[in-house]
Amino acid sequence: MHDIELRVNGHAERASVPAGMTLLEFLRDRLALTGAKEGCGIGECGACTVLLDRTPVTACLVLAVEADGLDVRTIEGEAADGELSALQRAFVDAGAVQCGFCTPGMIMSARALLLRSPHPSDEEIVEAIAGNLCRCTGYEAILAAIRAASGTGGEP
Amino acid sequence: MTRALSCVGKSVPRGDAVEKVTGSARYAHDLALPGMLHAALVTSPHASARIARVDVADAAALPGVRAILAGANLDVRLGLYMRDKRILARDVVRYQGEPVVAVAADTLDIAREACRRVRVEYEPTRAVFDPRDAMKSGAPLVHPDLESYAHLEGVFFPKSNTNVAHHQKIRKGDVDAAIASAEVTLEARFDNPPVQHVPMETHAAIAQALPDGRVEIWTSSQSPYTVRHLMSVVFGLPHASIRVHVPYVGGGFGGKAGLNLEPLVYVLSKAAGGRPVKFVATREQEFNTLPSRQGLHSTIEIGATRAGKIVALKATYVWDAGAYADYGVNVGRAAAYSGAGPYAVPNCSIDSFVVYTNKVYGTAYRGFGHLEVLWGIERAIDQMARKLGLDPAEFRRRNLLTVGDTTITGETFTAGHGKPVECLDAVAKAIEWGTPSTPPASSTKRRGKGIAMLHKAPAMPTSTSCSAIIKLDEDGAADILVSGVDYGQGTYTVLRQIAAEELRLPIDAVHINSDCDTAFTPYDWQTVASRFSYMGGHAVIEAAADCLRQLRFAAAQVFGVAPEKIVCENASAYPDGEPERAIPYRSLALGYVYPNGNAIGGPVIGHGRFIARGLTHLAPDTGQGRPAQFWTYGAHGVEVEVDTETGEIEILRIASAVDAGKVLNAGLARGQVIGGVVQGIGSALWEGFRFDKEGRLKNPSFVDYKIPTAKDLPREMVPILLENPQPDGPYGARGVAEHPMISVPSAIGNALYDALGIEFASLPLSPEHVIARLAEKGTKP
Structure with a gap:
């Protein structure tokens, strides 16, 4: 077991975890943050995307011990004080959600993009979510949502 | 008089979108129950083989293993139209990826470790991969017992001692004569490979076998009532003893129709003394073990x-x-x-x-x-x-x-x-x-x-049916209960719009269950075939009409006019031509109370239903009939x-x-x-x-x-x-x-x-x- 300390959505967390525990397991099973989904478990679908020090990662491929000392941001940290972020609101308004299983990962990839590039080009948007698979929407509305949230992406 | 539509047709956003963009929407994938065990599978490495021996001794010795089952323990066959499938392969395996042994253990890691310790000896047998080869005489029979399988009689026609599970004929006119005399003819061949649905949520199910014989199931399914019915048929349980919950479903596309993992987790739960058992398919199993498109x-x-x-x-x-x-x-x-x-x-x-x-x-x-x-x-x-x-x-x-x-x-x-x-x-x-x-x-x-x-x-049975219940709340808002599943299509939002239109309520005052529960949400066959907004729409219209009848009846007494003289509009009821006297629905929803305390009416609950109309079976030799609603x-x-x-x-x-x-x-x-x-x-x-x-x-x-x-x-x-x-x-x-x-x-x-x-x-x-x-x-x- 390894002792780790990290921040998750702004809260300090301290835990003792097995070496093989993934960050996704830690978030879902230890912290009950089930917004990040396991769609494949091998880093190919993006449904478990979270931000590790503002960088998007597939949490199924990151070990919990690798997050030691870092700042983790999940979908549960996206809305502040019960208010949807502009990005979340744009997903609702653009009809970018169908079954919703890919949505948390998709929004986190978009969040990472907006943090590093507040006014992204269409190419940047496509590139940012190219690793997030969605089987329902055909992506068009998702791209529209991220475009609509352009300029709102600084730290909320 | 037709009135302009106020809600139907509008681009109302999905009612579940906020839950989904915040990560708070719960899928079967996310659920955990106290004492829950996790299941894993041993699957067949062979496409066709006899199972010579299954040795689970090493697996059973692993601490934390609570149940191990193989096909030999389970003598039932599953199916909706054709009961041809086992929960776990029994005697033979018929495809690579087929489940052979299942383990339930305290953790998924233990269940998977136990699976690695299971030893299965196979004797590979002749296989057939191309269906055109499989139709030839002398081809190995995938189901030598096909003749004995229960199936929907009069609709499907399996051919004994062949690999043909069904032969559908359509005959109209004289095709051979017409082609022979046609001025221009063309013959061409085409092929489609099998493909996968790829829902982003792989199949997931939890079951708990309760000590009194009841079963509770949580499943990523398109078909709560079909799951309940088939569980009843397969295990001989009364319908009321089976309760199926369907929380949010992460995509279906047909792959989550019918019965899938529910029997597996049920028998594991029984074998594990009634502890709840959860199985979530890996992505590889989604491709290789769960069904695909033919x-x-x-x-x-x-x-x-x-x-x-x-x-x-x-x-x-x-x-x-x-x-x-x-x-x-x-x-x-x-x-x-x-x-x-x-x-x-x-x-x-x-x-x-x-x-x-x-x-x-x-x-x-x-x-x-x-x-x-x-x-x-x-x-x-x-x-x-x-x-x-x-x-x-x-x-x-x-x-x-x-x-x-x-x-x-x-x-x-x-x-x-x-x-x-x-x-x-x-x-x-x-x-x-x-x-x-x-x-x-x-x-x-x-x-x-x-x-x-x-x-x-x-494509559905001729008697496919559907029902809806609408309850009015204390505040005059409406709650719709249905058992069609919205796994992304948007049908729940459409049903809310229809109810809002019919009940003359604002859309925000119409709610719908976000999950299905066969104990409380009323019957629907299953959510397939692009039929739910049509059939569920009809059922909701009828349920709304039932609510309006009850509202009008109460309002008619209050105003001392005939019920047909009562207009329902803007979430209120009033005598025709006298909107200034309107009583809000909230004053009628649980019953109207007079100033002196007397009350009339009662809680407004409407129900509606729809059944496919005019459909017939197709004639076996010609395919003539009416198959389509x-x-x-x-x-x-x-x-x-x-x-x-x-x-x-x-x-x-x-x-x-x-x-x-x-x-x-x-x-x-x-x-x-x-x-x-x-x-x-x-x-x-x-x-x-x-x-x-x-x-x-x-x-x-x-x-x-x-x-x-x-x-x-x-x-x-x-x-x-x-x-x-x-x-x-x-x-x-x-x-x-x-x-x-x-x-x-x-x-x-x-x-x-x-x-x-x-x-x-x-x-x-x-x-x-x-x-x-x-x-x-x-x-x-």
Whole structure:
């Protein structure tokens, strides 16, 4: 077991975890943050995307011990004080959600993009979510949502 | 007097969107119960083998293992239409990936470790992989006991001592004579590989066997009541003892219809002393263990006059059912009665064979066989048009069903069916059909245009039914209870709009259950076949009318007028012409209280129902009858650019028209079209199972099985929703959810011919496939 300390959505967390525990397991099973989904478990679908020090990662491929000392941001940290972020609101308004299983990962990839590039080009948007698979929407509305949230992406 | 619609037709956002964008929506994947165990599977490495010995001693010795089961422990067969499948393979395995042993343990890691310790000895047996080979005499029998299997009698016709699980015949006129005397004939063959649905949430289920014999199930399913019913049939349990919960479902597309993992987790829970057991399929199991879309081999003959009228169509469809054909038999049936395309065909003969092979098995998948048969039909129609020297759109126009024509099963086409030709014309216009593509920027690229028609009706039992309950709350708002599942299509939002319209409530005052629970939400067959907004819509209209009757009755007493003189408007009731006296629903919802304390009425609860009307079984020898509650027609027009150096196809634009009858929610309907088109592009360009010589699936992962990503979108997508009303549809609507996917490959294949002058007969149209055909033709620059 390894002792780790990290921040998750702004809260300090301290835990003792097995070496093989993934960050996704830690978030879902230890912290009950089930917004990040396991769609494949091998880093190919993006449904478990979270931000590790503002960088998007597939949490199924990151070990919990690798997050030691870092700042983790999940979908549960996206809305502040019960208010949807502009990005979340744009997903609702653009009809970018169908079954919703890919949505948390998709929004986190978009969040990472907006943090590093507040006014992204269409190419940047496509590139940012190219690793997030969605089987329902055909992506068009998702791209529209991220475009609509352009300029709102600084730290909320 | 018809009143302008206030809510139906509007782009009301999904009611569940906020839960979904915040990560708080709970899926079966996310659920955990106290004391819950986790299950893992040992699956077969062989496509066909006898199970000689199963040794679980080492696995059972592992601390934390609570139950281990093998097929020998479970003598039941499962199925909706054809009971041909075991919970765990018993005596033999029939496909690589088939579950053989299941373990429930304290943690998933322990369950998986236990599975590694299970030793199974197999004796490989002769396998058959191509359904055409499987139909030959002397082929190994995948199910030697086929004769003894229970199935839906009078609808499906398994052939004993063969691999044919079902043979659907359609006979109209004299096809052989008509082809023999036709001025122009064409024969062509086409192939579709099996593909995967790829819901982002893999199948997940939890069951708890309770000590009093009851069962509680939580499952990612499209079919709460069908799960309950089949669990009852399989295990001999009273229906009321089985409670099925369906929380949010992360995509279905047909793959979560019928019964899937629920029996497995139930028997594990029983074996583990009644502790809840959860199983979540890995992505590899989703590809390799859970069902897929069947492959298809088509042979199509068409006879026509020189003037361009189709006189005959003869088709043989050989479906690759894989190892089990429970749902596959119905795909083979439905695709046969639609199997000549949306055309007036005076002489028609279709033989649709659903054939067992030693591969992962098939089930329903968005379009239910229609994408597959229309890949062949719509490519053949194009080829025939060229043979006749006709423009492919014009050839279609001359043969599309119009009022007074009869379909191949003898149904009369009416104005209420919608207008296929308007769909064709709309997409032709949108892609500037008839105008050559502008030349590509690079000399190694080629451009072309293609069109294709589509049609589909819900494939469902003749007595399929549905029900809805609406309860009024203390504040006068309405709660809808249904057991159709909204796994992304948007049907719940549409039902809220319908209830708001009928009850004269604002949309925000209409709520719907976000999950289904067979203990509380009323009966629905299952959520498949693009039928729920239609059938559920009717049930909600009737439930709302029931509520209004109760409101009017109470209000009539209050005002001392006849109930029919009461107007319900703006969430209130008043005597006709006297809106200033209105009583809000909230003062009637639980009963009206007079100033002196006397009360009348009572809680307002309405119920509504709908049952399929006028459907018949198809005559076994001719397929004549009425299989369809309604038909939905559509068309795609596409312009592609092919890179002759890489074989890559880029979709420059795709226009997709569907005759929706009435668009109930414009934004959600558009979402179904765009999502369906992109899923269809996956089937067209990349998706397809590849097997090695031993029948092992070679591409059970996203690395080797590519689905469309955000990088693969067409440059332009044009959804077109036509509104020629369905007279018996709610507000004139018909189903549209599956349809946009159908015939996308056909349109792309036709455009590819236009671009390259090469006939593509098999899918997918992958870069390797395109390059190989270019090399064959010697046109590679």
